[in-house]
Amino acid sequence: MIRFKIFPRLYVFTTLILCLLLLPNLVIASVTGKIKGRVIDEETGDPIVGVNVLLEGTYLGASTDLSGEYYILQIPPGNYTLRFSMIGYQAYGVQDVRVLVDLTTTLNAGLRPQILEG
Numbered sequence: 001m002i003r004f005k006i007f008p009r010l011y012v013f014t015t016l017i018l019c020l021l022l023l024p025n026l027v028i029a030s031v032t033g034k035i036k037g038r039v040i041d042e043e044t045g046d047p048i049v050g051v052n053v054l055l056e057g058t059y060l061g062a063s064t065d066l067s068g069e070y071y072i073l074q075i076p077p078g079n080y081t082l083r084f085s086m087i088g089y090q091a092y093g094v095q096d097v098r099v100l101v102d103l104t105t106t107l108n109a110g111l112r113p114q115i116l117e118g
Contacts, residue, residue, distance in 0.1 A: 032076060032102075036072070036105075037106055037108045039110070042110035042113075055080045078099060079099075080097045081094065
């Protein structure tokens with residue numbers, strides 16, 4: 001055990017500095033939520049790669065990966081409209097998606113193919 005006989009004030013000062021450095025991390029840790037899900041083709045059931053998933057009214061969004069999954073992180077709590085769009089598929093929107101602090105909202109979607117005219 002280290003004893004601070006010579007510098008007892010140094011021990012108190014060091015402890016105070018460490019507490020002040022760690023406190024902001026504890027406060028910031030719990031102010032946002034997350035949305036995740038999977039997007040599939042309604043006709044075939046296959047995952048769709050590259051679907052744009054956007055929270056309307058914000059700059060937050062994501063794109064689906066090879067397994068059709070997406071994650072949107074650091075979303076302030078509230079109700080949002082989530083929009084799914086991809087060329088060759090009908091756009092799809094979901095209203096009143098609720099995001100809560102420190103929780104993950106799961107929202108899966110199925111998109112219908114749309115014939116494009118050239």
